[in-house]
Every structure is written in structure tokens, then in C-alpha cells.
Amino acid sequence: MGTFDGLTAVVTGGASGIGLATATLLAARGARVACLDLFPGAPGAPGAPGAPDGVPGVPEPLLGLRADVTDDASVRAAVAEAADRLGGIDVLVNNAGIGAQGGIEDNDDDEWRRVFDVNVFGMVRVARAALPYLRASRAAAIVNTCSIAATAGLPQRVLYSSTKGAVLSMTRAMAADLVADGVRVNCVNPGTADTPWVNRLLEAAPDPEEERRALSARQPMGRLVSADEVAEAVAYLASPLSGSTTGTDLAVDGGMHGLRLRPSTGKERP
Structure with missing residues (x-):
């Protein structure tokens, strides 16, 4: 038996990256899954028409x-259709989001509004639309995709970090409101x-390989996190097996938030 047998899930931003990895894993463990995305593509199609490079589209059986x-109307229509076709909603993975770079002087008001509209208000709209179905479930869970940027100060990420800080606070407040x-x-x-998305950032860098090495090095494990590793964490939090876990943030960051390593001397034990 699968952990999610008999359960249904909606994953936003489900056509690529962490969203697609999560949707695929939930389906493999028994869930019926709908992926909501700007570029969902067609089932079994090689790509999502109009999508950026690296967005393959949603494969079958998703x-x-x-x-x-x-767009609130778009969200409500998609959530209602997902609930109708799946037979309800037990799990919501609020994953859709966009990035932003620069210091406090580098983005104008319109860009701040745009990124908050996707990363914060987008989660609000989807959760609001899904709540009537979640309240009817006996195993309801919402998992929001936040970021290490919510808990650690990162250079040239002030706008993105601000949105993820809001997601972290919103997660805890939602948990308090909805526990009953x-x-x-x-x-x-x-x-x-x-x-x-990270690969597109790397491609735009003056030296993509050096930028990848720098991003990998700032995580104590010395490599980037994989989408599948994040999906495993999402699946745990969404699972009935974590039925006593709410209002929690789970880091999947190679130790970046919690570890403070001494500088290497070259004499460490192998």
C-alpha cells in the first residue's frame, strides 16, 4: 500500500522543478494528483507550449x-476543476513562485508588487480556494514552499527573501487558524x-561554472539541493504519517541554516 492511497493532491507550479518532482512522488505513493501551472502542456507531450526552457509540461498520469x-478567477476555476476531477482535495502543495535578484535599490515598486503577487498573494489565493475541500477531508494538509532565504540573510536577494519571510510567517499563522x-x-x-530556474540564472552569469561552484560551496554539504530531496520532505509533511506536525518549517538546505563549520585547514580526517 502507498502512503497516499485514496488521497488527492493539488500541486501549484507542478510542470517543472520541485513542483513536478513532488507531484510525481505523490502519485508514485498512491495519490491522484493535479498540477496547476501557467504552462501545464498536454499529457505525454514533449514540452509545455510557450514555457521557458526546462519546463517539460505535465506528464501522464498527472x-x-x-x-x-x-488571477483569483483563474485560481478558483482551476481548483474547482481539480476537485471535481479528482473527487476532492486532501493535500495542497503551494509551490508556485518566481525569483528576484538585487539589493534594496535595484528593484522598483512594480517589481516588488509583481514578486509578492506571485510568491505570497498567489499562495493566499490558492489556499483560500482549496479550503472548502480541505475542510471536508479527513487527512488535510497544506505544504508551502518557502526558502532558506526566509531564515538566512543572502546577498542580492532582498526582494525574494522578503516574500519568503512572509511565507514562513503566513504558514505559522495559517496553522494556528486551521488546526481546529x-x-x-x-x-x-x-x-x-x-x-x-536556477539553471537559467547560471546561464545568465558571466561565468556559469564559477557561479555554480560558488552556490554549491555556500551549502555545507558542498552541492546544490536536488528537487527530489525537497519532494521527499514535502511528501513527509503532507503525509498522514506526520499527523502531529503543524506550524513547522523543515529545512532541506545541505546544512546551510543550522551549521557553522570551521574553515578548512586541509588536515581534516578523510
Whole structure:
């Protein structure tokens, strides 16, 4: 038997990266899964029309539905269709998000509004639309994709970090509001992950290989986090096996948040 047998799940940003890895894992463990994305593609298609490079589209047996998390009507329609076709919603993975670079002077008001509209208000819209279905579930869980940027100060990430700080606080407040309804709310805090979005950032860098080495080196384990590793953490938090876990953030960051290593001397034991 699978951990998610008989359960249904909705994953936003489910056509690539962490979202697709999570949707695929939940389905492999027995869930019926709908992926909401701007570029869901067609089942079994080689790519998602109009999507950036590295967004393959939603493969079978996952249900791909188009949704724009900045548009409340689009969100409500997609969530309702997912609930209708899946037979309800037990798990919501609020994963859709975008990145942003620069210091406090580098982005104008419009860019701040745009990134908050996706990364924070987008989660609000999807959770709000899904709550009637989650409240009807006997195993309801929401997992928000947060970031190490919510708990550690990273250079040139002030806008992105601000949105993820809001997600962390929102997760805890939602958990307090919804615990009496039987809806658990948690979040995962990935470190720098090997995803299509990060790969696009690397390609835009003056020296992509050097930038990859630098991003890998700032995580104590010395490598980027994989999308599959984050998906495993999401699956744990979404699972009925974690039924006493709510209001928690789970770091998947190669030790970046919690470890403070001494500088290498070259004399460490192998």
C-alpha cells in the first residue's frame, strides 16, 4: 500500500522543478494528483507550449490544469476543476513562485508588487480556494514552499527573501487558524536547488561554472539541493504519517541554516 492511497493532491507550479518532482512522488505513493501551472502542456507531450526552457509540461498520469496564481478567477476555476476531477482535495502543495535578484535599490515598486503577487498573494489565493475541500477531508494538509532565504540573510536577494519571510510567517499563522478544522499547515525551506530556474540564472552569469561552484560551496554539504530531496520532505509533511506536525518549517538546505563549520585547514580526517 502507498502512503497516499485514496488521497488527492493539488500541486501549484507542478510542470517543472520541485513542483513536478513532488507531484510525481505523490502519485508514485498512491495519490491522484493535479498540477496547476501557467504552462501545464498536454499529457505525454514533449514540452509545455510557450514555457521557458526546462519546463517539460505535465506528464501522464498527472492531471495538468492551467492556472495563473495572480488571477483569483483563474485560481478558483482551476481548483474547482481539480476537485471535481479528482473527487476532492486532501493535500495542497503551494509551490508556485518566481525569483528576484538585487539589493534594496535595484528593484522598483512594480517589481516588488509583481514578486509578492506571485510568491505570497498567489499562495493566499490558492489556499483560500482549496479550503472548502480541505475542510471536508479527513487527512488535510497544506505544504508551502518557502526558502532558506526566509531564515538566512543572502546577498542580492532582498526582494525574494522578503516574500519568503512572509511565507514562513503566513504558514505559522495559517496553522494556528486551521488546526481546529483538522487542516495541518507546514512549509519546506529548500537551499539553492538544482532546478530549471536556477539553471537559467547560471546561464545568465558571466561565468556559469564559477557561479555554480560558488552556490554549491555556500551549502555545507558542498552541492546544490536536488528537487527530489525537497519532494521527499514535502511528501513527509503532507503525509498522514506526520499527523502531529503543524506550524513547522523543515529545512532541506545541505546544512546551510543550522551549521557553522570551521574553515578548512586541509588536515581534516578523510
